[in-house]
Amino acid sequence: MRTALTDLLGIDAPLVGFNRSPGVVAEVSRAGGLGVLAATMYSPEELDAQLTWIEERLDGRPYGVDLLVPGHTAPADPADLLASLQSQIPPGHVRFVEELLERYDIPKPSTPREQNPEILANLDPSGVPALLDVVFAHPIALVANALGAPPPTLVDRAKDAGVVVASLVGKPEHAARQLDAGVDVLVAQGTEAGGHTGTIATTVLTPEIVERAGGRPVLAAGGIATGAQMAAALALGASGVWCGSVWLSSHEDITPEPVKRKFLAASSSDTLRSRTRTGKPARQLRSAWHDEWEGEGSPGALPMPLQPLLTAEAWSRIDDAAEAGHTGATALESYYIGQVVGGFTALRPAAEITREIVDDCTARLRELAGLVGDPSRTRPQTVE
Structure with a gap:
């Protein structure tokens, strides 16, 4: 399968697999797509x-990295x-979280934890140059920025x-800013996607971004986990697809097994966009956690980055x-x-998922090509 994306990256299939698990990244690239590591933490x-x-397992095959780099940095x-x-x-917010954990009898950690080092990795801009030094010391094929338009230093x-x-772009107006910043590939992420997402459906957003892309490749993201959905994205004008959620059903993904079991039991209506984990609307699996935050007495979510600072230890304990x-933790568990x-329907190898989609x-x-008649053939005459 050949598109503008496969030509640009030298890959066999126009499928990008985005995941925080190095095992998934390696297997997607080995199967002919492009694995991209979510490296924000x-x-x-x-x-x-x-x-x-990852490189030790790829034999020179291409892969990518997704970072969270703010537009302006200061020590x-x-x-x-x-x-x-x-x-x-x-x-009041601290008290609400403490009481929530008490109601569900969530155990306290046996040893004190560091205070949110993962969050600081995202919030402290002084660490950005060191991260970029690491990224560009490796032979990556693609770098994506998870925080708006990439800064000139990255580009x-x-x-x-x-x-x-x-x-990534979630609205048509975002495309111009990204192109002005020097982006080579736009990822049109619809509201069906997991994580931070907007409100426009992928089938609506993708052709709008394609129209504004000025010939640059556009990837469709959100609601794509099957070959039919990938074909639909290509029909909309995309040069490929950016898949994230589907890898959560793979063996290589590092999401805890209790969460994966909840995924296998869920329906497509069991997700919601909620600010209660990061402070920004992010699609996730609905659980008792969200019911509690929507219930009477909830103080409401704080903006980013305060909400993840508030809830990071709670999620570690859960x-x-x-x-x-633990029964109470399982009820609260989500991702x-x-x-x-x-x-x-079942957990499978990431490479098998990749090959099946393609x-x-x-x-x-x-x-679909068979639905189009041969224009060289004359229409049959009707008999009156």
Whole structure:
């Protein structure tokens, strides 16, 4: 299968697999697509190790990295940054989370944890140069920015290294800003997608972005987990697809098993866009956590980054307890997932999922081509 995306990246199939698990990234690339590592929570040392691990399994096949790089950076002391942000969290919100965990009998950690080091990796802009040094020290084929238009420092380094720059857009007006910033590939993410997403459906958004892309490749994202859905995206003018949620049904994905079991039991109507995890609307699996935040006495979600600072330890405790089979934690347990969760029937290898999507897409495109008559044939005469 050949499109503008396969030509640009040198891949066999126009499918990008986005996931936080290095195992998924490696298997998608090995199966002919482009695996992209969600690297927003890694320190420079951790990221270097993960990229090295991926490369050792690819035999030179291309892969990519997705970072969270703010448009403007300034030096900051992590301790001062954390203290400043935590001082802005109202006591009532802290009390609400504590009481919620008590109602569900969520155990406290046996040993004290560091104070939100993962969040600081995203919030402290002083760490950005080190992350970029790691990324461009590796032979990546694509770098994507998860936070608006990429800054000139990222784009310039990518251009010098011959690395493709991609960025997600959720509205047509976002496309112009991304193109002005020097983005090579636009990812049109519809509301069906998991994680942070807008309100426009993929089938509406994709052709709008294609029209504004000025010939640059556009990938459709959101609601794509099958070959038929991939074929539909290509029919809309996309040069490929960006898939995220589907890998949560893979063996290689690192999402805890209790969450995966909930995914397998869910329908496509069991997700919602909620601000209660990050402070911004993010699609995730509905659980008792969301019911509590929507119930009487809820103080409402705080804006990003205060909400994730407020809830990070709570989610760690919930994950740990659910992993051990705790009933209350299992009721609260959730994760980011798109509406395609309703199609999950079993956990499978990521490579098998990749090949099935591509093969079924090819078959579907051939079926559709058969619907078009041969224009060289004359129409049969009607008998009166």
